[in-house]
Structure formats: structure tokens, C-alpha cells
Amino acid sequence: MTSRNPLSIILDQNKLTGPNYNDWFRNLKIVLSSEKILYVLDNKPPKEAASDISETELAKLEKWWDHDLQAKSYMLASMSNELQRRFEEAVNAADIHFHLKELYGVQTRSERHATVKELMTTRLRDGTSVHEHGVRMIGLIEKLVGARRGYSW
Template sequence: MSTRNPLSIILDQNKLTGPNYHDWFRNLKIVLNSEKIAYVLDKKPPKEAASDVSETELAKLEIWWDHDLQAKNYMLASISNELQRRFEEAANAAEIHLHLKELYGVQTRSERHATVKELMTTRLRDGTSVHEHGVRMIGLIEKLMGLDVVIPGDGKKQEAYRW
């Protein structure tokens, strides 16, 4: 019987519920890296060994399948019950990772909308320095860039404003 990874407590304390995907995934990678099995998140294991495979290759495949099962179990143990039911029949850790990344890894439309709305409605308030306001606006623009928001122009070259 193997001993429990002491780092796995961070997964117990930070179960995936959806919106916390990035934090959960970072914690999962910490645990899987400590076990030296994080590679299974990106690569699907072969389904079956060929009939003419050598003993050495078969041993490597069995290790891969063991690592994949271990990673899959860490993942399932650290997600909400609803998500567990959804992914308990998944073939491997890479498949679960792919689906969770599709569900929660990409920033949602509502987050992009909220950030654009905040940018467009932010005004310089009395008592706030212009510098603080500028830093806030730049932060919102950088957040939008991180969310891959493209703000289209009118296609014409922008000329400097003349006062």
C-alpha cells in the first residue's frame, strides 16, 4: 500500500468547483509534479500493447497506465461531486484535463463583458489622482488583452486630436 502524498492536502482544501479552475489546476500540477507523473495530463496513453511488444516496452506501458490511473484518481478526488459523476467514466487523465480546460480554462464571455463594461463606465472620481485613474484603466486594458478581447477600429488611420 502506498503512502499518501503530503501535498495532496492542498487538493482536499481547494476542490474544483468551476470558477477556481486556474487555482485548482496549479495545485494539481504541484501534486502531480511531486509524484513525477504530470506528463500524463498532456499525453494519452496507448490503449493496448501490441502483441509483439518486448518485456521492457510492456513494463513501460504498465508504468504509464499506473501513473495515469494515479493522476486520474487525484483529479477525481479533488473535484466537486457533480464533476466527479460527469468524469468518473473518462478513459484517462488527459481526457479529463481536456474537458475541464474546455469548460473552465477559457475565460467566459461574462467575464469579458464585465471587464469591457467596467472599462467603459470607469470615470475619474473627485479626489482621485489622474495617475491612479490611468493605472486602473491600463490594468483593465491589459486584463482585456489577457482575455483575448479585440476592440475593432474603424479601419482608418487614427490621427492625433488637435485642440
């Protein structure tokens, strides 16, 4: 039985509700760094083991999945009940991280500037359908509106 990380109390006291994503994520990184498992948030899971995998490689794979399960558990345990239900079926911690960042990550000023620039300079090109162009423009506008609300689409 492993002992509880004393730093995890900051996750208990600051559960993710959505708008507090940046603060929650900063606290999560502190806890996962102390556990030396932060890498699972940014790395894709390894491929399934081949039947002829070496014992060393199998041990590495099992260690990665154990670390991923630990990170995913920290993440889910520190979310509101609504968000837990939404992400409980997620395959791995990196997947949860990606979706949370898409939903709640705040765009930086330079990202907003780049989006505005793209919106203002995008033109309908020859051979492109009006529908595709419209969808692209709507996507850029939604990205800006989401950023204004504190969300990144």
C-alpha cells in the same frame, strides 16, 4: 500499499467547483509534479500493446497506465461531487484535463484579442454557405461571452 502524498492535502482543501479551476489546476500540478507524473496530463495515452511487444515496452506501458490512474484518481478525488459524476467515466487524466480546460480555463488577453480580431475580419467567402459562416460567427461570439464569464468554450 503506497503512502499518501502529504502535498495532496492542498487538493482536499481546495476542491474543484468550476470557477476556481485555475487555482485548483495550479495545486494539482504541484501534487502531480511531486509524484513525477505530471506528464500524463499533456501526453496522449500510448496505443494498446501489440501481441509481440517486448517485456521492456510492456513494462513502460503498464507504468504509464499506473501513473495515469494515479493522476486521474487525484483529479477525481479533488472535485465536487457533481464534477466527479461528470468525469468518472473518462478514460484517462489527459481527457479530463482537456475537457476541464475547455469548460473552465480562462482565456488570456492575447487570446481574447485574437478572437475579436478574427470576429471583426471574418467575411463570407465565395462558395461558403451562409449557414457555415453564421455558425462560425456564433462560435466566436460564444467564445468571447464565455471568456467574459471566466470560461473558455
